[in-house]
Amino acid sequence: MGVSGKRRITSTIPSTSLRPPAVEIGARHQIEPLRQGELDLLCGILSPLNAIRLALHATAPLSRAGSKRLFEAGVRFLHGKSGGPEAVYAGMGTRRWHQIAKCMAERASGSSMTIEVERPTFDAVPTVEQVFAWIELSLAAGKPVLLRLAKGVDHFTVAAGITATRVFLFDSTGQSFLKQTSCRGSESFYRIPPKALARIAVSRRG
Template sequence: MDAALTQAGQRVSLAAADAMAPLAQGKLDGLCGLYAIINALRLTAWPHKVLTYTDSKALFSFGTKFLHRRRQLKHVIRDGMPASLWRELADAVAAEAEPRAGIALAVLPYDAEPNSTDTTQLFDFIHSMLMAQRPVLIELGNCYRHYTVIAGISAARLELFDSWGYAHIHRNACGYGPVARQRHALAHAMAIYSAYPTPLPSFR
């Protein structure tokens, strides 16, 4: 049903994305993964709690210290972050954000079929999460080599809440997985969700 609705042209987006602007990344660092996580947490907490600049700065400090303890901070700033470390960072920063947001927060990874390169199931997952007002974190390979947040989906494109200011990418320019040859190779999707205001919907 979700896929049919999306293909029919129904646009689904996060109300929170209209209520705030994404935090902007520094031009000389590779910390887009950390910015994406914090931006997604800000979207998830709204409207129950507006995470302030002070809150976001504290989460950023926590995230950089986490990377430093892993002896990865210099490498990440220079070259970017591997996906396995990004997932660990998302779990850690979400846990750190809970007392500030006043709600339980968790990370739900997208469970792809093994060796799948089809985007249909991924777009179903994104649509399902956005219908429940859950932002979706994702890696954009090939053209951008970038981590970002998906805040909307339509039949034609994915709408981004992005630290570099990217607004959207076209669905027909997307493939799934590291071997995808399309302009955008999507990978390592995960949603951030909370117990407020509605339970997480079932998927599959």
């Protein structure tokens, strides 16, 4: 988790024409996502933690101790809320998830930088294409995206890369990507609720 290295925010054309160009947070190739257990539903805590780790990796990589402190801050926040302990095995809603993300972002901020949770401002109910476009713009700006997968599965995760056909995940369950076609149409397996979208933004003070 504390591996040093420069974050690569790239929009590249691979050497083979068989692979579409990707927009991604390059740190996803340098560090591994923290994982949850088989019986807990801690993706609501691990997804913002993993997103913050990606966002900081280029300039201030989180150590194992730092990651543990952020995890503990998320757990304390959760246990301080009504129904918090039950969320460990029963899951949580989007509002609570956003609150945890903001708590962890504030905890990770320091004297030299501010970490914020940003939300999209769509003019109306966005199409799936507009959702994917917002994800791509966020990743191009070096901002990992927090997204909720609903319908066929209910899961909080992190988007770390995107091509014309796939969204690459930095995921606490080990899922590496999802196909964009799996999120389109009334018969799709996944749904990405636009109101659940958020991203992690890092800015320098002064």
